[in-house]
């Protein structure tokens with residue numbers, strides 16, 4: 261059997277390992293501050309009357325509600341199984357396996373590279389500068405790429421991109437590549453969205469999701485915004501029934517007036533808690549804040565990152581180790597949770613440093 265599989269398997273998959281998602285790394289624990297999820301679990305109604313029918317490929321109510329929310333036309337949007345499916349669709353639609361490349365700017369979100377690898381697409385890198393701004397010269401010096409992935413606010417640095425930098429990138433690649441701006445965290449940094457620039461830049465693509473500010477990571481619902489010709493091409497590749505009926509129903513409720521108002525209140529709360537957490541951490545002598553706090557998490561550095569991580573895990577407090585990412589040695593990322601969780605996190609970190617200080 262092993263011989264059979266190794267003779268059959270797609271050769272470019274042999275060396276790949278499954279993505280170490282937060283949920284796969286740790287299944288126990290009590291406080292999950294490792295996946296940038298919302299601390300809120302909002303409630304929804306589901307109507308089973310139509311469950312015997314295949315769902316609409318692109319549920320109209322969700323398409324029009326999100327188009328209105330994002331300020332784009334309904335023809336400029338496709339609903340996907342999370343933003344992750346949007347990433348994969350873009351790669352499958354606009355890159356030819358074994359020939360084409362994408363460009364990424366690490367440290368950044370891991371799924372761009374993973375999707376490219378599983379599709380046998382090459383990965384070129386133009387690392388962020390030491391202040392985590394785009395290295396525009398390095399980006400523009402990279403040729404032979406079909407897609408350029410830029411995450412803003414960036415996961416895991418929490419930084420946004422300079423508008424003049426992104427403009428240069430969009431213009432440089434106007435005739436050669438699509439520039440994909442991943443706005444998974446845009447609700448926490450609203451004024452920096454590029455959604456109103458689609459008409460100006462035909463090669464601009466924007467990724468969105470209900471997983472973060474909308475508190476629906478379990479729903480698996482995301483959106484790709486782009487000019488109509490890009491969306492029409494993605495429609496050729498997407499599955500016939502990608503959005504389950506219950507997902508469409510819940511997404512529609514989340515995008516109602518009440519749903520959006522609730523998200524705004526929750527984002528305001530998370531942004532305030534984030535500031536409190538960041539201030540408290542920065543006052544601990546052994547911790548240095550890293551990057552910026554434009555998303556729903558705080559990134560920080562400590563010489564004892566490994567021991568601190570171990571201590572927090574032993575206490576059921578799960579945050580995410582980012583120390584293996586490019587230029588993020590000794591860095592940990594903590595998602596902003598509810599008030600109680602944030603307090604507990606601060607208390608545990610303070611305790612850890614008191615103990616290690618006493619024994620040093």
Ligand SMILES: *Cc1c(COP(=O)(O)O)cnc(C)c1O
Nearest residue numbers: 342343344369415444469471482
């Ligand atoms: C969480 C995240 C996503 C994935 O969103 P889903 O809609 O849950 O697939 C995409 N991009 C970034 C930067 C993220 O942090």
